[in-house]
Structures are given as C-alpha cells and as structure tokens.
Amino acid sequence: LEALNITILQDTSLPDAQKCKILKSYDAVDQRVKVSGWIHRLRSSKNHVFIVLRDGTGFLQAVLTGDLALAHQTSTLTLESTVALYGKVCKLPDGKTAPGGVELLVDYYEIVSLAPSGEEAFTNKIAEGADPSLLLDQRHLALRGETLSAVMKVRATLLRYIRRFYDEEGITEVTPPCMVQTQVEGGSTLFKLGYYGEEAYLTQSSQLYLETCLASLGDVYSIQESFRAEKSHTRRHLSEYTHIEAELCFLDFEEMLDHIEKLITKTVKRVLEDPVSGPLIKQLNPGFTAPEMPFMRLDYKDAITWLVEHDIKNEEGEDFKFGDDIAEAAERKMTDTIGVPIFLTRFPAEIKSFYMKRCPEAPNVTESVDVLMPNVGEITGGSMRIETTEELMAGFAREGIDPEPYYWFIDQRKYGSCPHGGYGIGTERILAWLCDRFTVRDCSLYPRFTGRCKP
Numbered sequence: 001l002e003a004l005n006i007t008i009l010q011d012t013s014l015p016d017a018q019k020c021k022i023l024k025s026y027d028a029v030d031q032r033v034k035v036s037g038w039i040h041r042l043r044s045s046k047n048h049v050f051i052v053l054r055d056g057t058g059f060l061q062a063v064l065t066g067d068l069a070l071a072h073q074t075s076t077l078t079l080e081s082t083v084a085l086y087g088k089v090c091k092l093p094d095g096k097t098a099p100g101g102v103e104l105l106v107d108y109y110e111i112v113s114l115a116p117s118g119e120e121a122f123t124n125k126i127a128e129g130a131d132p133s134l135l136l137d138q139r140h141l142a143l144r145g146e147t148l149s150a151v152m153k154v155r156a157t158l159l160r161y162i163r164r165f166y167d168e169e170g171i172t173e174v175t176p177p178c179m180v181q182t183q184v185e186g187g188s189t190l191f192k193l194g195y196y197g198e199e200a201y202l203t204q205s206s207q208l209y210l211e212t213c214l215a216s217l218g219d220v221y222s223i224q225e226s227f228r229a230e231k232s233h234t235r236r237h238l239s240e241y242t243h244i245e246a247e248l249c250f251l252d253f254e255e256m257l258d259h260i261e262k263l264i265t266k267t268v269k270r271v272l273e274d275p276v277s278g279p280l281i282k283q284l285n286p287g288f289t290a291p292e293m294p295f296m297r298l299d300y301k302d303a304i305t306w307l308v309e310h311d312i313k314n315e316e317g318e319d320f321k322f323g324d325d326i327a328e329a330a331e332r333k334m335t336d337t338i339g340v341p342i343f344l345t346r347f348p349a350e351i352k353s354f355y356m357k358r359c360p361e362a363p364n365v366t367e368s369v370d371v372l373m374p375n376v377g378e379i380t381g382g383s384m385r386i387e388t389t390e391e392l393m394a395g396f397a398r399e400g401i402d403p404e405p406y407y408w409f410i411d412q413r414k415y416g417s418c419p420h421g422g423y424g425i426g427t428e429r430i431l432a433w434l435c436d437r438f439t440v441r442d443c444s445l446y447p448r449f450t451g452r453c454k455p
C-alpha cells in the first residue's frame with residue numbers, strides 16, 4: 001500500500017469500546033471492543049491491512065480498511081509490535097475461518113510499542129528451520145510461537161487438573177525443600193553445591209520429605225522442581241524438571257496402582273475436554289486417544305521374556321536376562337510395539353533404589369512400578385516403601401550409602417511405621433506424550449540439560 005499522510009483519529013460518535021482480552025472478544029459479536037496485544041501476523045492487500053493479534057488468551061483476526069489502511073503510521077507496523085485495536089467484532093460468514101469464528105473491523109488503533117524492522121526484525125531472530133541451539137538461545141522469543149505457547153497452555157491446564165484430582169482425593173499439597181543433604185535416586189546424578197561451608201545437593205526427588213509428612217498430614221503431594229546431573233543427552237532427560245510426586249499411607253501395592261491409573265485417566269480426560277487445552281491437543285496430536293482403565297500389568301520378568309522373544313537386545317547387544325536394566329531404547333521399542341499404557345512392575349531389588357519394599361511372595365523383586373506410554377516410554381516411577389528400620393539399613397548398605405544424614409527418614413520407621421508408597425510423574429514426559437513432542441525439551445519453559453543453562 002502507498003502510505004499517505006493521514007492522522008489517525010478516533011470517531012467520538014462511536015459507542016465506547018469495551019476493554020477485553022481476545023478470548024472474551026469471541027463472545028462480543030456486534031459489540032465495539034478495545035483489544036491489546038502483539039502483532040502475530042501482518043499482511044496487506046489492495047486497500048486492506050490484515051493483522052492477527054495475539055495476547056496469550058487467543059488470536060484475533062483484525063482488518064484495517066480505508067484511511068486506517070492507507071495512513072503512514074500503519075506502514076510502520078511490524079511483527080511483534082504491540083497495539084491497542086478498537087473496533088466492532090463481526091461474526092465471520094459461513095465458509096470463512098478464523099480463531100473464535102470472528103473478525104475485528106478496526107475503526108481506530110494506537111501503537112503501544114514498535115518492534116524493530118530490517119536486520120533486527122523478529123523473523124530474523126527465530127528463522128524457521130534454524131539450528132535448534134540457536135532457537136534455544138532465543139527461547140524467550142521462540143516461546144511466542146504457536147506450537148511452544150500451545151504446549152505451555154496444555155502444561156498449565158494439566159497441572160491445574162492434577163491439583164484438582166488431589167484435592168478431590170483429600171491429598172494435601174506440601175512444598176519440600178530443594179536444597180538437601182541426602183540422595184534419593186543414586187549419587188551419580190547429584191548436583192552438588194557449597195552450602196555455607198557444608199556440602200549440599202539440589203534435590204532429585206521430594207519423596208523422602210513427603211514420607212515424613214504422612215504422620216502429620218496424611219496423604220500428601222508436591223509439584224516441585226527436581227534436578228538430575230544426567231550425563232546422557234537424550235530426548236527425555238532434563239537436568240531440571242517439574243516433578244509431580246505423591247505419597248500415600250495405609251494402602252497396598254495394588255491399591256497404589258489403581259490410584260495412579262485413576263489419576264492419569266481422569267486427568268487426561270479432563271485436559272481433553274477442557275475448552276482451551278482440548279483443541280490444542282487435537283492440533284498438536286490429532287491421533288491421540290485417551291487411555292482407558294485398567295492399564296496393562298506386565299511383570300519385569302515377563303517383560304524380559306517378551307524382549308527375548310521379540311529379539312530386542314540389551315545394552316551389550318546380547319539377549320536380555322533377569323537383572324538387566326531395561327534401558328531407554330529397548331523400553332521404547334517394547335512400549336511402541338505393545339502400543340498401550342503399561343504398568344511395568346516388580347523390578348529386581350538390585351537395579352532399584354535403596355528404599356523399595358520387597359514383594360512378600362518373591363523377595364528378590366520389589367513392589368515397584370514404571371508407567372510406560374507409547375512414544376515416550378517411562379512417564380512415572382513409583383513403589384511401596386520399606387517399613388522397618390532393619391530392612392532400610394540393609395538397603396543403605398547395599399547401595400553404599402552412609403545412613404547418618406538420613407536419621408529423620410529412618411525415624412519414620414521408628415515412630416509409628418506404616419505401609420506406604422508413592423510415585424513421581426515427570427511433567428515434561430507426560431506432556432511429550434499428550435502433545436506428541438519429540439523431546440521433553442519442547443515441554444519445558446526454559447529447558448536445562450547438559451551444556452544449556454541460558455536464558
């Protein structure tokens with residue numbers, strides 16, 4: 001368009017514009033509104049300028065016509081500039097599509113802040129198809145994109161429904177510390193830090209602290225960051241992740257499995273039915289079907305047989321044998337082949353953590369579970385916990401852990417022990433499954449992994 005020297009003025013004879021967010025504007029058909037946001041898309045043709053405005057609640061198609069389209073001011077607009085648009089919300093005619101089924105006929109607008117053009121233009125910063133590490137350097141800008149912001153919205157909704165489920169089940173939220181002096185999941189992935197002259201770690205899991213809350217608060221949960229100094233660069237490992245953990249008392253292993261199944265199916269159903277996250281998942285993962293209860297139960301020993309029968313090899317390239325760790329590649333092949341959610345249960349004590357309770361009927365294996373989902377593999381790990389001090393001491397000894405710093409954890413067994421168990425869900429893993437993302441990195445706001453701690 002040829003820019004003309006026209007001053008943009010508001011017609012004072014028009015009705016007052018109702019200030020609203022984009023999501024609300026969809027319901028304001030035939031009303032005059034004021035909507036503020038970022039210019040997500042910008043295009044001009046003949047006598048029109050088309051803007052897709054974004055404000056985090058949604059996208060709004062807007063059209064500028066006449067003097068508004070021709071004014072010099074309009075020719076200075078760039079992608080990611082912020083503007084306040086005034087105009088009437090119109091229902092789109094049948095056959096045309098736009099977010100919310102509406103279009104804003106702009107009668108006046110104000111520039112809030114102009115984003116750069118040329119060299120510094122937004123599109124040069126996060127060019128499509130750019131190297132992933134360059135995109136990660138520009139994560140603060142990449143988050144404005146449709147896909148990442150959709151995943152972050154699903155994430156928020158997921159956490160909301162997880163909390164709702166716990167609330168309905170009468171499970172109390174607690175906030176354990178992240179700076180600790182004990183390990184939970186093995187010394188090799190501990191992040192050490194200097195703590196006023198003492199050694200401390202970033203927590204690997206809030207489990208031990210949750211266990212201490214049972215006697216005061218009953219069943220508890222936390223949604224807290226966990227930290228793992230993972231040496232391996234895999235698509236499902238982060239150095240910092242959001243850990244959903246719960247600890248439940250006076251229940252047995254089967255009851256815990258039922259609880260996990262109910263949590264996952266109920267929450268996923270709600271996320272799919274939610275008016276915001278439902279359509280986003282459809283868009284990100286069109287083939288997704290909600291898991292149904294009951295989940296398939298597969299004992300570790302039977303999984304070993306299955307792997308041998310299907311000629312899937314262990315890390316050494318040999319046939320799997322009882323006692324082998326089922327590492328990521330094999331686990332994924334098995335899960336993808338079976339194609340449904342699996343409770344993989346009863347792992348050998350030797351390949352699991354010090355705190356896991358042994359099965360009364362087969363003491364070489366533990367009352368433990370990994371929840372495996374097609375395309376991602378493990379999203380949840382849990383177990384029943386050792387109930388006696390004696391057995392716990394044996395667990396420490398087996399893992400070569402000095403029990404001294406765990407005196408408070410041991411006391412749980414001393415002052416009124418009880419049958420209890422719990423689990424941890426990796427928020428980014430469950431999201432990768434729901435939103436069909438190749439890596440958990442796409443499900444974290446600012447992912448942390450080997451070599452990446454910015455922005």
Ligand code: 4AD
Pocket residue numbers: 184185204205206207228230236237238239240241243245246378379380381382383422423424425426427428429440
């Ligand atoms: O299986 P994990 O290591 O179990 C625990 O930490 C238990 N203490 C939890 C408990 O019983 N309260 O971790 C639990 C889950 C895994 O299934 C996975 O989803 C996620 O946490 N997870 C990770 N997610 C991203 N990056 C990593 N490095 C992860 N390590 C574990």
